[in-house]
Structure formats: C-alpha cells, structure tokens
Amino acid sequence: MSDNGNAVALDSKLMRLVIVGHVDHGKSTLVGRLMSDTGSLPTGKIDFVKDICEKQGKVFEFAFLLDALEEEQEQGITIDTSQIFFNTKKRPYVIIDAPGHKEFLKNMVTGAANAEGALLLIDAFEGVQEQSRRHGYILKLLGLTQVAVVINKMDLIDYDPEKYYQIKTEYTEFLKSLGVEARVFLPVSAKLGENIATRSDSMSWYTGPTVLEVLDQFEKKAAKVHLPFRFPIQDVYKFDERRIMAGRVESGNLKVGDKLLFSPSNKTAVVKTIEAWSVSEQPTEAIATESIGFTLTEQLFLERGDVASRVGDEPPITSSTFDANLFWMGKNHLEKGKSYTLKLTTQEVPCEVLEFKKIIDASTLETLSSRDYVVKNDVTELTLRAHRPVVFDQFGTIPETGRFVLVDEYDVCGGGIITTYVPATQRDKLIEEVRHRDFNWVSSNITAEQRAYRNGHRAALILFTGKAGVGKAKLACLLEEKIFQNNFQSYLLDGHNVRLGVGADIDNEEYFSDGEAVRRYGEVAKLFLDAGHVVISTSNIFNQQEHSDIRVLVEPCPVVEILVTSTPPQKQTSDMVLTLEEAANEKETIGKIYDFLKEQKILTGHNYSI
Amino acid sequence: MDHLDELENQSIFILREAYKKFKDLAMLWSIGKDSTVLLWLARKAFFSHVPFPLVHIDTSYKIPAMIEYRDHYAKEWGLNLVVGQNKKALDEGMNHEKGRMVCCEALKTQGLSVIMEEKGYTGLILGIRRDEEGTRAKERYFSPRDKNFEWNFKDQPPELWDQFKTTFAEGTHIRIHPLLHWTELNVWEYIHREKIPIIDLYFADENNKRYRSLGCQPCTFPIDSSAKSVPEIIEELKGIGTAERSGRAQDQENTYAMQKLRARGYM
Structure with missing residues (x-):
C-alpha cells in the first residue's frame, strides 16, 4: 500500500503517527481519507473495495480500505493496529490506526508507543467519551506530547461552531488536569474530506490548519545525543x-x-x-x-x-526499589505480593508491588481508594521492588532507560515510567557503600579474568539455604571437597566462623542488628571471591532479605542459591531446589550441583577464555 | 543518520533479541529480495556471521534460477542451509491445479510445519513487511503461533518500547519479523546502498518483463517493465501505482484469501 505517485526525497525521514480516540469516532475513516487524498492508494484499490461492498450489500466506507480482517469489516470496528504508509509533499508517513474499543487497549498502546505524533479524534455529535479521556491519559504516560485533537463528523452537527468550542473547552480542561497542552484543535469531516487535505467552505469560521498541514508541522524526535551515554x-x-x-x-x-x-x-x-x-x-x-x-x-x-x-558523566541509578506510573493491560489483576518479571532495557528481574500509592480510573481520573489491586485498563502510581538491584534513570531524565514493562506468566501486561527514586532503604545505602568501595579499591595487576583463566572457573558464591537440620552443612562440605578434588579453588566459609573472629569485637545483639552481620560476612566473602575462589556457605543466620544484601556486596560475582526444603515454594527465587530425599542422597546430589555449576559456566574448565 | 540507517538499526536490534532469546532459531530464506536483505542484516548484526540455519521451503515448483542462486550464495557466504519439502504431498500429486490455496497450504505452510517439527525450532525469522498487504499490516515484530501453527490475530501481544514477547507456552512458537517496518522502496534503496547481490529475475529481460515478487513458477507472473538495474527499479517504484503482490495469484483468489492463509500459518 506504499505505492503511490508522490516521489519523496530519498533522505526524508519517516514520521510515525498514531490515530486514537473512542470507538466509532472515525479513526479508520480518517486514515482511509488521508490515503485517498494524498494519492497513496494503489491503482484500483478503491474500485476493488467498492466492488466487495457491492457484493456484500454494504455502503462503501473509507474505513474499509484498511480494515483488512474479515471480522473487522463484519463488526465495523478495528480490532488491531494497522500500519499504513503514505506521503505528503514534505515527507513519508506511517500512520498507525489504533482501535478505540476498550477491549483492545493493548493494541492501542502498541500503536501509540511507537509513534512520534498523535491525532486524537472526538466525534462532534457524541462529544468527549470514556476512551477519549483514557487515550489522552495513556499518551501522556507514554511520553507522547505532540498531540492534535481532531473534532470529527462536523457535518452531523451542521458545522456548528458553538458545539465545537464546547467540546474544545471540555477537553482542554481534561488535558490541563493531566498537565498536557494540546498543540492544536481542528474541526473536520473525514467522511466528506473537509479540512483534511483541503479547507472546507462549510467552516469558514475556522482559520487554523488542515490535518495535512498539522501533520507536516509535527517535529521529528531528535536523537538524544546531548544526554549522558547509556x-x-x-x-x-x-x-x-x-x-x-x-x-x-x-x-x-x-x-x-x-x-x-x-x-x-x-x-x-x-x-x-x-x-x-x-x-x-x-x-x-x-x-x-x-x-x-x-x-x-x-x-x-x-x-x-x-x-x-x-566515567565522568552522571552515572545511572542502581536500586531495587523505585516509584512508577503504570498502566495495566493484563487479564489478571495486578496484585501486591505476586511475582512479575520486570523488563527494563535488557534487564530481566523478578519483582513485586510493594505499595499502591494511588489507583486511578483512567477514563474519569477518579481515584479508586477502596481497592488494593489494579484491573485491566486502569492506571496506578506504585512502588516496585525488584529481587536484585536494577540500573535505570528517571523517565524525565532519560526516557529510554526510565521505562519498563511487567510480564505476568508469558505476557507483557503492564507498561510504566519511573517517576521518582529516593535512596531511603538500607539496601540503597549498602549499594552506595559498595560503589564507594569499588571506586576506591586498590587493585592488583592480576585481573579477575586472568585468575579465572588460570583456575578454570569464575569466582562464585554458593549459598545453601533452608531450615536447620535439613542437611545443608554436610552437602556444603562435600561440595567443597568435590570441587577441590577436581583441581579448582574452593573454600567453605561458614557465617559462624566469621562471627567468631571478625565479629569478636561486638556483642550478639549489636552483631545481629542493622545488617551488621550481613555486612561483615559479605565483605569477608568478597575478599575470597576477589582472590578467585568458589566460596561455599551454609548459614541459618541470614534470611531472604539478607541473602539479597549479600548479592549486592559481592556483585558482580555470581551467587548460586541452593534451597533444601520439604515444601518447594510456589514462586521460585532460588537457583536450585533440593528435596530432603535428594539432600540425603548425597553422592548423586553433589554430582547434580557440580553439573549445574558447569552449565552455569562457573566451572569452565582450565584454559577457557571468556 | 538517514532513514535507511534508522531502519537498519531497528532491524539489527530485533535480530539480536531473537538470537539471545531463542535457542532453537532459524531464518526463512525464500531467495527473494526481502529475505536476502534480511540475511544481509543478520551478517551486519553478528559481524559477518550468521549464527542460525537458513530454511528454504522448496515447493519443487520454484523458478529454477532461484535454486541456482540459493546454492551459489549458501556456499559463498558459508551458510547453514536447511531445505524443507512436503514430499508426501508432492508424491500424492499436489499442484496448483488442485486449487491455489490448497496448494500453498500443502507445499508452503505444511512444508514449513514439517521441517519446524523435525528440527524443533521455536523461533522463526521471516522477512514480511507491513506494506505488503492488509493482514501483514497488523503483524507484530514477535508474533506467537499456537500448537496448530495458527495465528490468533484477534488477540495479539502488546509491543512497546522494544520489549517483545519472548516467553511462550510449550508447543507454541514465535515468528520474528525484523523487516516489518520497511517498505518495498526502502528494500530496494538498501540493496542499492549496500550493493547486495540480488537474483536477476527482478531485472527486466529482453522482452521488457521482470518479476516484482517471486514465488512458484505457475503462480507468479512478471510485470511489464524496462528496469534493468537497481536504480531503475527505484525510479520505477516511485511512479508505480499497482500493488507489489499483484503478480501473486494466491492473493487474488478471494476477498480474504491472505487472511485465511496467514491465520493458518502461511508466511
């Protein structure tokens, strides 16, 4: 459908647009009209569609030019985003026609997230509707600020300027409450082609630009070369x-x-x-x-x-908690305590909702204070906690590294932008401390990579976890021995031993408060890891939260957590789970762990170059 | 950076995502201009290497020059070429006279299904583009197919900020479309810029006929054209007013032919 007569200069860049608005407010009709009026339809396409309409006993509509799926034409609504190429004299465009039905919000989001400019359509006869507002909100959340509001079907209200200004005022107020300023409002009839490519005689009271003129005024998103390197x-x-x-x-x-x-x-x-x-x-x-x-x-x-x-630029933020604005598209509700996958740039980390600060009905902007979950199509301000630290910027600083999606089971269900980050938690302080330590570390001439090459393995921390008496200590001793006998460097570091020596200066109460035990253990482990060893630990003194802190302290060394338990957990956060029977069957299980470490490329074998 | 750089960068990003996320990955190479551009982009993405097999579905009715071209470049570029064919259907005498849609489904869709199952591919890279025809305009970069190979176009995953659907249930697979955002004109501009060797069926012969889209010999018809070089094709495309696939008979069979073919697993 790109084929057309308007030759466009080779180097002119494509402008990506999205058309949004309530169902039936005329989005597909406008796209069909734009294609037709810019001469962007292949020869015979209109006749071909007219022919089908005649055979099926329907009146021809411009919308049929792009509603390619049989179901769409039958139901008369766009189900999925369609992308159509057309040219003006200035440049080529791809126009994304997004469905306006509430059910298809994820398709609308798909279209809008990839666009640089938006046309938001409002039916002059029906006025501002539920999706008119929801789509406005989503555009804002997606960071799409180049928006023109097109008031369509002016022919149905006899081109009445009073009605037009009424809608304009109402919607301007709505946008203002979001903190958005629409670039322009314009009255059109897509069906009759008025104020699309050419000016309309029926609306001489309107002196602003036509749709095509507005599109040509949109600016290309400039590449973010002036921002810090990411x-x-x-x-x-x-x-x-x-x-x-x-x-x-x-x-x-x-x-x-x-x-x-x-x-x-x-x-x-x-x-x-x-x-x-x-x-x-x-x-x-x-x-x-x-x-x-x-x-x-x-x-x-x-x-x-x-x-x-x-180095020298403002570094990105490293933290496991942050605040975000998020829209939800999942079939299942977004709930506290449930595990989701956070996808942020190329990072993928399990995460959970720590707190809902506000849950909003995006079509009314009403706060739903009685709820503690988010349903499909709604918006929320929330705090997320990832299971290990992630690297990001605030969306307002660098959008590309300040936005993320949440995956529930197999599907992308939410999209969000990071609004604020306050280094408030103990974990954040720990991260700061570690960064300071790493920056000022006096390094030897031998790199970790050289040690790994010589040793035949990476430095790694193997943590056996689980309740007392499940056989962790025995497994840890046997694993140390097995690794040692295969000519690798292994060392059993028990938390108890650290307490006896490194922790001898303070009493029990002080040692086990404010994360002191974790800090001292983690720092000792860090030294052994820096020397290139596979450090094996069994300890009952640390809980789940503290294991995460240990990961922060020994970063970037891999940590392998092996949980021994009689009741395998619902959501698996450890790398390996062993049943009590497996733990008792020591010989076979040690072999299994050993193979797992090879699989994880921790035990690589001697003279293996990374 | 010009518009071709923009297209190239996005396609490379998608190819690298696919390679990272799918252990059992293959690329479909139809020998046509689009999948050959895709192959070129893969060599860019992976610094001259092509780290996955290239699958060619041979219906046995392909234009002979296509097979010659395929084997020549597979050797020259050191490709891991896998040829798939629905031998059972061919033995039973399948051809286009039994109905174009029936034939396409048996030799192409089923041909692909057989090799996918045999090799256990869970990710398949294809060179389709949104501007080719209506149902492709609605595609995703990462597009899931169910156990029966079917495309549920009514319930597609959202795609935003280049976070794609890369996890999927057992038995299903994902089609990856790195060229989705290119147009026919872009493809030729890129072939010109990169000097990509393209099969000469695309160039006008002495009778001023050339192929604009390639497929099986009985169902693909050349167009009238005097364009004998890539720049001439680019000039021609800028002034042309017919659809690219107008020479592909299966598209014209009935109103929703392509939707039906594609919903059932056609490329």
Whole structure:
C-alpha cells in the first residue's frame, strides 16, 4: 500500500503517527481519507473495495480500505493496529490506526508507543467519551506530547461552531488536569474530506490548519545525543577472536578511547574498537539509536543487562526499589505480593508491588481508594521492588532507560515510567557503600579474568539455604571437597566462623542488628571471591532479605542459591531446589550441583577464555 | 543518520533479541529480495556471521534460477542451509491445479510445519513487511503461533518500547519479523546502498518483463517493465501505482484469501 505517485526525497525521514480516540469516532475513516487524498492508494484499490461492498450489500466506507480482517469489516470496528504508509509533499508517513474499543487497549498502546505524533479524534455529535479521556491519559504516560485533537463528523452537527468550542473547552480542561497542552484543535469531516487535505467552505469560521498541514508541522524526535551515554548490553559475542559487546546506544554518544563504567558491577574499562561489517571504514564513534558493537582493552565478565555509562558523566541509578506510573493491560489483576518479571532495557528481574500509592480510573481520573489491586485498563502510581538491584534513570531524565514493562506468566501486561527514586532503604545505602568501595579499591595487576583463566572457573558464591537440620552443612562440605578434588579453588566459609573472629569485637545483639552481620560476612566473602575462589556457605543466620544484601556486596560475582526444603515454594527465587530425599542422597546430589555449576559456566574448565 | 540507517538499526536490534532469546532459531530464506536483505542484516548484526540455519521451503515448483542462486550464495557466504519439502504431498500429486490455496497450504505452510517439527525450532525469522498487504499490516515484530501453527490475530501481544514477547507456552512458537517496518522502496534503496547481490529475475529481460515478487513458477507472473538495474527499479517504484503482490495469484483468489492463509500459518 506504499505505492503511490508522490516521489519523496530519498533522505526524508519517516514520521510515525498514531490515530486514537473512542470507538466509532472515525479513526479508520480518517486514515482511509488521508490515503485517498494524498494519492497513496494503489491503482484500483478503491474500485476493488467498492466492488466487495457491492457484493456484500454494504455502503462503501473509507474505513474499509484498511480494515483488512474479515471480522473487522463484519463488526465495523478495528480490532488491531494497522500500519499504513503514505506521503505528503514534505515527507513519508506511517500512520498507525489504533482501535478505540476498550477491549483492545493493548493494541492501542502498541500503536501509540511507537509513534512520534498523535491525532486524537472526538466525534462532534457524541462529544468527549470514556476512551477519549483514557487515550489522552495513556499518551501522556507514554511520553507522547505532540498531540492534535481532531473534532470529527462536523457535518452531523451542521458545522456548528458553538458545539465545537464546547467540546474544545471540555477537553482542554481534561488535558490541563493531566498537565498536557494540546498543540492544536481542528474541526473536520473525514467522511466528506473537509479540512483534511483541503479547507472546507462549510467552516469558514475556522482559520487554523488542515490535518495535512498539522501533520507536516509535527517535529521529528531528535536523537538524544546531548544526554549522558547509556548502553545496556544486549549480548556478548565471541564468534571469532573478537569479544564484542553488542547493544543499542540509548542516549548520548560513544568514542573509541572512552572510559566506561558498567553498572551494577562498578567495573571500568576503555573502548578499544567499534566493530562493524561491510562498511567502507571502521567507525570511531556512535550515537543514540545506533545498534553497535565494541571491544574493550581488557577482558571483563560482562553480560546482558549490564549498563555502560561514561566515567565522568552522571552515572545511572542502581536500586531495587523505585516509584512508577503504570498502566495495566493484563487479564489478571495486578496484585501486591505476586511475582512479575520486570523488563527494563535488557534487564530481566523478578519483582513485586510493594505499595499502591494511588489507583486511578483512567477514563474519569477518579481515584479508586477502596481497592488494593489494579484491573485491566486502569492506571496506578506504585512502588516496585525488584529481587536484585536494577540500573535505570528517571523517565524525565532519560526516557529510554526510565521505562519498563511487567510480564505476568508469558505476557507483557503492564507498561510504566519511573517517576521518582529516593535512596531511603538500607539496601540503597549498602549499594552506595559498595560503589564507594569499588571506586576506591586498590587493585592488583592480576585481573579477575586472568585468575579465572588460570583456575578454570569464575569466582562464585554458593549459598545453601533452608531450615536447620535439613542437611545443608554436610552437602556444603562435600561440595567443597568435590570441587577441590577436581583441581579448582574452593573454600567453605561458614557465617559462624566469621562471627567468631571478625565479629569478636561486638556483642550478639549489636552483631545481629542493622545488617551488621550481613555486612561483615559479605565483605569477608568478597575478599575470597576477589582472590578467585568458589566460596561455599551454609548459614541459618541470614534470611531472604539478607541473602539479597549479600548479592549486592559481592556483585558482580555470581551467587548460586541452593534451597533444601520439604515444601518447594510456589514462586521460585532460588537457583536450585533440593528435596530432603535428594539432600540425603548425597553422592548423586553433589554430582547434580557440580553439573549445574558447569552449565552455569562457573566451572569452565582450565584454559577457557571468556 | 538517514532513514535507511534508522531502519537498519531497528532491524539489527530485533535480530539480536531473537538470537539471545531463542535457542532453537532459524531464518526463512525464500531467495527473494526481502529475505536476502534480511540475511544481509543478520551478517551486519553478528559481524559477518550468521549464527542460525537458513530454511528454504522448496515447493519443487520454484523458478529454477532461484535454486541456482540459493546454492551459489549458501556456499559463498558459508551458510547453514536447511531445505524443507512436503514430499508426501508432492508424491500424492499436489499442484496448483488442485486449487491455489490448497496448494500453498500443502507445499508452503505444511512444508514449513514439517521441517519446524523435525528440527524443533521455536523461533522463526521471516522477512514480511507491513506494506505488503492488509493482514501483514497488523503483524507484530514477535508474533506467537499456537500448537496448530495458527495465528490468533484477534488477540495479539502488546509491543512497546522494544520489549517483545519472548516467553511462550510449550508447543507454541514465535515468528520474528525484523523487516516489518520497511517498505518495498526502502528494500530496494538498501540493496542499492549496500550493493547486495540480488537474483536477476527482478531485472527486466529482453522482452521488457521482470518479476516484482517471486514465488512458484505457475503462480507468479512478471510485470511489464524496462528496469534493468537497481536504480531503475527505484525510479520505477516511485511512479508505480499497482500493488507489489499483484503478480501473486494466491492473493487474488478471494476477498480474504491472505487472511485465511496467514491465520493458518502461511508466511
């Protein structure tokens, strides 16, 4: 459907638009009209559709030009987002026709999230409706601020300016309460083609732009090159002798020779090359929105989810809790205490809702104070807690690294933007402390990667967890022995031993309050890990929360948690779960754990290069 | 950065997501311009390597030059080529005279289904584009298919901020469409810029006929054209007013032919 007669300059960039609004307010008709009036339809397309209409005994409508699915034409409503290409004299457009039925909000969101400008349609006869408001709210949440409000079907109200101004005032008030200012309002009849491509004689009282003129005034989103550099690692490739960090520059720019900080591991390294295939010369810099790959002057353990920034720039925030505004599209309610997957840039972490601050009906902006769950199509202000620290910015600072989705089971069910972050929790203080430690650490000439190469394994912490008496201690001893006998460096570090020596200066009460025990244990473990060992621990003195703190302290070393229990938990947060029978069957189980460590690429074998 | 760079960057991002998220991944290579551009983009994304197999569904009715081209570049570019064919249907004499939709479904859709099952692929990369026809305009970058290979276009996953559907139930698979946002004109502009070797069936012969879209010999018809080079094709496309797939007979069978074919697993 892109084929048309308007030749457009080769370098003119595509403008992505979305058309939203209440069901039946004329979105598909407007798109059909735009295609037709800009000469963007293939020859014979209108006749082809007219022919079908005649055969099926229907009156021709412009909407039929894009309602491609049989069901859509039968029901007369758009079910899914459709993308249609057309050109004006200025530039090419792709217009995303989003369904206006409440049931199809996720399709509308799909369309709007990918757009740079929006037309919001309101039926002049019906006035402002439920979805007119909901869609306005969602556009704001998606950060889409380039919005024109199109008041359609003016022919149905005899082009009455009074009615038009009434709707304009009502909707302006609504937008104001959201903190949004609409760029322009305009009265049209999409069906009759009035004020679409050409001005209408029936509305001489309106002197503003036509729809096409408004579209041509929309501005392309500028690449965020002036912002701090952010590069979430998408993957690490080692197809040949190069070890390439692959990903997309989300903001800022990168040059060969830049010194980068990787979060949350707080490692630093210098960019050696920017790699590319089939280019006339190898690039030396890259800017926001480019999918690139680079190599570093030293080999670090980095993986998908780590975020690079430039040393000297404001670093991204690392935290496991943050506040966000979120819209929910899931069939199931969003509830406290349930585990969801947080997808933020290339990070994927289990998370849960800590608190609902406000639950809002997006069609009325009414606060639903009696509820403690969020239903489909509603909006909420909430606090989320991830199971381990994530790296992000506030949406207002860098949108690309300040937005996320929530996955419930297999499906993306919510989308949100990070509004505020206050380093209030003990965990946040710990993260700050660790960052300070890592920055000021006096490092030896031998890197962790060199130690791993020599030892045949990465440094890692293996934590046996579970109630007292389930056989953890015995397993830990046997695992240490098994690893040792295979020529690897292993060390059994019991929390009790740390208490006896490193904790001898304070009494029990002080030792086990304010996270002191965790801090001391974690710091001792960190030293053994820095020396390259596989540290094995069994301890009853730490709870779930404290295990997460230990992860923060030993970052970026992998932590493998092995839970021994008679009742396997509903939501699995540990890496491996053993039943009591398995724990009793020591020989086989140790073999199983050993294989798991190989699978996890912790025990890599000697002379394995990362 | 021009508009082709923008398209390229987005497609590379999607290819890399697919590669990271699917262990059993394959790319469909029809030998046509779109999947050949896709193959080129994969080599860009993975720095000259193509780290997954390329599947070609051979209906046995393909234009012979297509097979020659396929084998030549599979060798030159060091590709892992997997050829799928519904031998059972061919043995039973399947051809387009039994009905175009029946034939497409048996030789292409079923042909694909057989090889997917045999190899256990859970992710399949395809070069379809939204501007090709109406039902493709409604596709997602990561589009799930159920156990029976069917596409539930009435209940598609949301796609926002490049967070895609990469988890799925046992027995289902995901189709990945990295070229979805390209137009036919973009594809040719990119072929021109990157100097991608394209099968010469796309260029006008001595009778001023060329193929605009490639498929099986009995069901694909060349268009009248004098365009003998990529720049000439680009010029021609800018002035043309017919649909790209107008030379593909199966699209014209009935009103919702493509919807029906695609809902049942057609590419």
